[in-house]
Amino acid sequence: MRVPSRSPGQRPGFSVTPAAPTRRRAFATPTRPAAPDLDAYRAAVADLLVEVGALAGESCTSARQMLIDDRLREPAIASVLEATPQGPVGARETLLLEMARYQPNARSSAADLTALVRIYLLSRIDVMWWRDAPTFLTDAQVDASPELVDLEWLRRRDLLRFRYTEQPRTLLGRGTRAVRRRLLPAATPRTAGLRFRRARREVVALLNDIARQFAASTPPGTPSLWVTSLVRSAEHQHRLRRLGYAAMVPSGHCLGWAVDVEMEWFDRFGVRDTLAELLLARQRTGEVNVVDEGQAWHVCLAPAARRRLRRAYEAEMGV
Template sequence: MRVPSRSPGHRSGPPVTPARRRPRGIARPPVAAPPDLAAYRDAVAELLVEVSALAGVSSAKARQVLIDQRLREPAIMQVLDATSQGLVGARETLLLEMARYQPNERSSAADLAALVRIYLLSRIDVMWWRDATTFLTDSEVNHSAELVDLEWLRRRDLLQFQYTEQPRTIVGRGVRALRRRMLPDATPRTAGLLFRRARREVIALLNDIGREFAAATPAGTPPLWVTSLVRSAEHQYRLRRLGYAAMVPSGHCLGWAVDVEMAWYRRFGARDTLAGLLLNRQQAGEINVVDEGQAWHICLAPSATLRLRRAYEAEMGI
């Protein structure tokens, strides 16, 4: 497809002076190095130990002092300062999340330390995709040309992972409840996808992981199971009202984050295998991983999008 020229054409006025070359011997201004994500994750792990030690209700003031100090450490500050909220906004959001935290069965944050871990590690997503546009409404997700309908691909056997959709009717919810009573461990305990749509690059990533997982596990191990894909900001706030640890801003609302089932694979002796595959990809810089207990949150790195877009097009014969 031909890209329209952005040239403004001929304009009247004084001639444009060609840009001069930089004289030799004059140094270019230094370019800031990207944040060290390994150092960031290590610093977050150290912070979590201290948060766990101050988990009591009476320690709220001490926790705030701790957060104020630790977030200003260079390894953490560099990442938070590079997000759309900046260091100050990230700090205020984290303190507010901690103040409002109430443990419940729906939340992936089993305790206060887990809440801090999920929030801080998911800020890597927000830093990577700070210039991406958020899907604000359910309608935007359902009609976006940037997203592909998974059902169309599944019917053509083009997916290397599984998912289930949320029941839309009372009858559907009743059937789901009956199936869970009759076969409680046949599938993961998940509400299912509200939106069965995803970016092409994310589909290629999940297919890649799905093939690798299948090759590394014994016959009979279920395929990779995806529990959440793209969400609208509208839906993210619905989840928050229901008690889920749905962080904002979120990579889900940008279309670059997904959740994959983990706990269910213990029944098949494959949970650690899947964890190793995901952590290896994180170490290679392809994804960010956040342990959320039953499921793990993963977000695609911008540096991997070109390769995965080409992989998607090759798989689909585009």
């Protein structure tokens, strides 16, 4: 049996006038806005910090506000702030409020107004990267989240290459910590310790990788990489703010993608600069964002590195 062709073609004995070509509606291909130039952003922030430092006096409040108003509109800075949930207007208002409320104290990582501006603006890169990530709102959410793993479980199985200490939860624990610090004041970093000993799997892989590289780059006997803060709830972040810490809101810590790494303590071993260069080298590759917060440096994982580090974690842990 002959099967008719699906092609219209010309049938014998008939004259067929070719149909007019069908007009197709043109659809514009949506284009994503270009990713902000983070090198240009960091350079613009550095220039702004010089000017903020020159206007540090109490009589310069109006001049500082005018400076912030002007410089946050620059394309290099505005491109990042526009990509955050707050937008440039919200970021400006938050920064000015932080500056107005600023009171130097021993707990805060912001030693002065310049440091406060640096910490706030550079940490906006974290918020831009993870703007769609859900926030851990409460302590209970951190404790129950399946996205986080228990560091103590990993440590007991010798699967961590970095060190940490937990916050004492009892009066006896705090007393023991105080006695140990008096007897051995430089044995460990001076830190309150982790409120939550939990972390994302990718962050564990990142810290293990940095710790191995740090160990390979320093003399024998150098202490391991020390982590002073990991994931936090928004509830805990506000608790820290009430205590005087420069805990920014929103924060990469409350999304689970940021950590703080001890720096100052490693000065006594002559390896602080080594660790700083390792972290900055990873920033140059786009793997992390780094913020100098004095005693500790804030490090946030970039979304582009998430898949590689998740695979690294699974391979290392035998998952």
